[in-house]
Amino acid sequence: MNTNYLPSGFLPIVVQFVLALGFIVVTMIVTHNIGPSRKGKVKDDPFECGIEVVGDARTPISVKYFLVAILFVLFDVEVIFMYPWAVNFKKLGMFGFVEMVLFMSLLLAGFYYIIRKGVLKWEE
Amino acid sequence: MELVPFIIKSIIILVIFGLTLLIAMYSTYGERKVAGFIQDRLGPDRAGPWGLLQPLADAGKMFFKEDFIPAQANKWLFIAGPCVAMLTALMASAVIPFGDTIIYDGVEVAVQAVEANVGILYIFGIVSLGVYGLMIGGWASNNKFSLLGAIRAASQNISYEVAMGMSIVAIIMISESLSIGDIVAQQHGGNWNIWYQPLGFIIFLTCAFAECNRTPFDLPECETELVGGYHTEYSSMKLGFYLFAEYINMFVSSAVISALYFGGYNYPGMDWVAGALTDAFGTVAGHNVATLIGTAVFFGKSLFGVFFYMWVRWTLPRFRYDQLMNLGWKALIPLAMFNIVVTGLAVIFIEPALTAMLK
Amino acid sequence: MYPIILLSFLGIVVLFLGFAKSKAILLPATLLFLAVALVGNFVEWNQGTIIYFYNMLAVNNLTLAFNGIVLVSAFMIVAMTRGFQDDDEAQPAEYYAIMLFSLVGAFMMIGFENLIMLFLGLEILSVAMYVLTGSDKRNLRSNEAALKYFLMGAFATGILLFGIALLYGATGSFTLTGIQAYIGQGNPSYLLYGGLLLVLIGMLFKVSAAPFHFWTPDVYEGAPTIFTAFMATIVKTAGFAALFRLLSHSFTGIYDYWWITLAVITVLTLLVGNIIAVYQDSFKRMLAYSSISHAGYLLIALTAMTPQTENSILFYSMAYSVATICAFGVLIPLAREKAMTGKPRETYEAFNGLARNNPLLAFVLTVSMLSLAGIPLTAGFWGKFFVFGSAAERGIIWLLVVAILMSAVGIYYYFRVIMAAYMKEGDTAEIRVAPFYKIVLVTATIITLLFGIAPGLFTGLV
Secondary structure, X not given: OOOOOOHHHHHHHHHHHHHHHHHHHHHHHHHHHHOOOOOOOOOOOOOOOXXXXXXXXXXXXXXXXXXXXXXXXXXXXXXXXXXXXXXXXXXXXXXXXXXXXXXXXXXXXXXXXXXXXXXXXXXO | OOHHHHHHHHHHHHHHHHHHHHHHHHHHHHHHHHHHHHOOOOOOOOOOHHXXXXXXXXXXXXXXXXXXXXXXXXXXXXXHHHHHHHHHHHHHHHHOOOOOEEEEOOXXXXXXXXOOOOHHHHHHHHHHHHHHHHHHHHHHOOXXXXXXXXXXXXXXXXXXXXXXXXXXXXXXXXXXXXXXXXHHHOOOOOOOHHHOOHHHHHHHHHHHHHHOOOOOOOHHHOHHHHOOHHHOOOOHHHHHHHHHHHHHHHHHHHHHHHHHHOOOOOOOOHHHHHXXXXXXXXXHHHHHHHHHHHHHHHHHHHHHHHHHHHHHHOOOOXXXXXXXXXXXXXXXXXXXXXXXXXXXXXXXXXXXXXXXXXX | OHHHHHHHHHHHHHHHHOOOOOHHHHHHHHHHXXXXXXXXXXXXXXXXXXXXXXXXXXXXXXXHHHHHHHHHHHHHHHHOOHHHXXXXXXXXXXXXXXXXXXXXXXXHHHHEOEHHHHHHXXXXXXXXXXXXXXXXXXXXXXXXXXXXXXXXXXXXXXXXXXXXHHHHHHHOOOEHHHHHHHHHOOOOOHHHHHHHHHHHHHHHHHOOOOOOOOHHHHHHHHOOHHHHHHHHHHHHHHHHHHHHHHHHHOOHHHHHHHHHHHHHHHHHHHHHHXXXXXXXXXXXXXXXXXXXXXXHHHHHHHHHOOOOHHHHHHHHHHXXXXXXXXXXXXXXXXXXXXXXXXXXXXXXXXXXOHHHHOHHHHXXXXXXXXXXXXXOOOHHHHHHHHHHHHHHHHOOHHHHHHHHHHHHHHHHHHHHHHHHHHOOOOOOOOOOOXXXXXXXXXXXXXXXXXXXXXXXXXXXXX
């Protein structure tokens, strides 16, 4: 098992990044310049199935999406807490397991709470 | 980093990069052929023999179409959207081990762009950046359909990411490492993780479908409700980038699945093959050829994954939005937690007992 | 340490009790849980200093006494929250749970041994307060107050965290003992001074000392009165306990450096708090400025930093908390009554003629105002006495002079309320107050008078 990691070992990521970025930029410039370009007032409008555009698209949206975003932040942080624990799981043994069961039961308590509060009710 | 391994790595990256693009291109062709087969029709067959040149024709068409930007759109964000989507799709493959090691000039180099000790976290991070591409593009279009599609995409992706992360935790508990290279190396021969993590695999697979916005989770672009979803306003190669990014993501996630659960480049009988090859070609050449066979096996597994994506797409109908959210939050997350607990119990109680018994 | 674990768990239980059909169970359950925590707190009484969690928390008699003050204050405030049940918009289970959780933060601040713990406790307490401030969702002022508090509080927390980072950079340690050892070596780095200054700014913001007090009046006025009381007592007590712990343990080595800074801030706080309080029309706003001025008095004790400081801060926090709870406790039913008749709710006018039909409320109000003003025979007098005594012992006479002048100013605005209640003509009808509520008010008044007559009963405890 390789345990010797150096910062320079991550250099190939830079190579891949430059490669990907170069590909994207070149493609974008080429496709922008070789295609035709015709302007028109009606043509430049956003597409709404042929009906005239009413108002701006940046309207308020259902608050549920924001709740989901907040829940995601909460739960994803909890998941990230589990990663270092999982890596050391076999070394921690029974003690680590009990601790994590405790942690997860608290997490489940919160989970049950949000379900009872109806945050995840999408049917209505 | 030494120069020789660096050059070899660069060549590997270049080859993988080219292969990824090629596979993504031919996935579009494959998708239509599979659809044709499943729906009992022919699929593309005009461009070249069996329609094999169809992807090239598509690419050419994409390039020569008008690069349209709506008047009310936020111009730079509108351009940035597909670029971000494509960039994240192309970056994710950096830590996937496509094969064992190649020996050149006495230096042993892994067939992997970066052997990172945080490999899984890297993939996780890059994949979650992908949602920015959809969100930026959908918002910048200033089109109601696009915005709705983008928001759906964002909330769907983040919802399934939680369960995905939890299903990986169980794998890490078994392998005690975040490095994908290590995880694959531990699955030597036929000792694949799928035998230990069937439930985790199903959760991960479901989440991978949702993360790629593939049917049955393709609500962000469901044409019956949202025209084209987040890419309604896109045309030319920008649209191409979005579609391309989806296919690349499919390939990369298949590669991750095969690395995490199906042993990556490992296959039963690989030691025997390696031994035979070493006898036949000598130590260095035999090892390299064995690695190449492993890489081929890996690509085979990944391509089967891509095929599986298509198979599902043309078999299952789309979920309704509340069903999607309920599945993600109320089914997959508790299941993933259950999986972690069961894995923990198994590692603590059953594994020592089994080891003792086998001795 | 027990109350931390108990309340973390019991807070979750309260949250789930909210799903029960009847909301009536919440209040008794919360009170019971607070009592349990209070008992759990004093299990460790007189066992010397105990260090928990790898040098993260320390427990000794002083921290237990502060915990006790916080718990008793919380008990009284929670006991006064009967109005939640009548309000459809209210979420009583969440309010109670957040209050319990915020107490956990307060305990962490009081007993921290590691600066990370200080930060964590402060955040738990502050975030809970941001939520409670904005809990009156339909009230624009409440929303404004919450947003103001949150934005400024987040900024202050950032400063605090930056200070902690600098301290770590200078000393290489997050623990108080580590910092103490570093300062003991002599010749500390400049990073240490910068870090200490930033940490002080962050903490002084939370206890609303001038010039970091700008959020206080608006937040106190906008928040629902019951949570204003919570903020004015518990946050302040915990904040000063944390400041005392920080300065007394690790930074005594560089006392000559920080005392003058703190003295200037003290004078500013006293001036701002007392003089602006004179010009207020709203009772609630006056109490906000009064809380600023009391922060000033408490800062005197910190500036002096004599061996008596811990006792004087403890006694002052107790006296101030109890008196403040009384003041808000009178305001709540009065404002509710006035709101029904459509009269000004929280101004001095509202108190006009209170004594005629409500002698009990007027008496409670009077005792609490006297205690806040520091008139003899109330606990507030002895609080001021101890604080001024420590300043005199250290020999900072100019500070003492300013403080005495300012408490004279304080007498003016506290007596205005008493005058309104007894001398002015008004038409306040008899206010119906729940018996339980009355018991709380009377108990608090008795505590104020008891420790005012015999302060030794309290100082002898610790």
